[in-house]
Amino acid sequence: MQSVPELVEPAETISSEAHLSKAISQIKSSSVHALVVLNSDEGIAGVIDSRCLLDFQQNADFTKCKTVAVKTPVVSEKTTPEELVTYFLSSEARVLPYFVKGALKGVVTRTAALKLISGSSAVREAKVGEFMSRTPAMVGEGTSIQSARKKMRELGVYHLAITDKSGKLTGVISS
Numbered sequence: 001m002q003s004v005p006e007l008v009e010p011a012e013t014i015s016s017e018a019h020l021s022k023a024i025s026q027i028k029s030s031s032v033h034a035l036v037v038l039n040s041d042e043g044i045a046g047v048i049d050s051r052c053l054l055d056f057q058q059n060a061d062f063t064k065c066k067t068v069a070v071k072t073p074v075v076s077e078k079t080t081p082e083e084l085v086t087y088f089l090s091s092e093a094r095v096l097p098y099f100v101k102g103a104l105k106g107v108v109t110r111t112a113a114l115k116l117i118s119g120s121s122a123v124r125e126a127k128v129g130e131f132m133s134r135t136p137a138m139v140g141e142g143t144s145i146q147s148a149r150k151k152m153r154e155l156g157v158y159h160l161a162i163t164d165k166s167g168k169l170t171g172v173i174s175s
Helices: 020-029 081-089 110-119 145-155
Strands: 013-015 034-038 044-049 095-100 103-109 138-140 159-163 169-174
Touching: 013 020, 020 034, 020 044, 034 095, 034 103, 044 095, 081 095, 081 110, 103 110, 138 145, 145 159
Parallel strands: 013 034, 138 159
Antiparallel strands: 034 044, 095 103, 159 169
């Protein structure tokens, strides 16, 4: 099994005083689709990713990043793989900041943590049905974006299956 330091990817950062419109533009081109928001004292204000923007309805040109950033657990070389997985399961974060001796050195992604889980003996023999959601998370192709977002919030999911008039799966939409 890999160790947490082996999972670290470069962090992309933004100032807590920057406007959210700049962060949104940066996230689009980010390899991890998330930014670590830093205060002027180099302390962490939180993380911004697509999940924390899901319900955002203000003007991004005037909103500062610090007001939207979500506090997340911080990981280090002492964090165990089990702790890492627990941190992701207890938060909605796409990335967790990785610090060494008080300095940001990168991020660990949710995808990397999922690789740890899939490689563990606890799930190696498990079946998909043991973990899948039983709530039907789907909408028809004619559903408005606003209605789809509302359904995601109600179900607590970030993806919906899209079906045609006959009920055939035609795609997926994410937050």
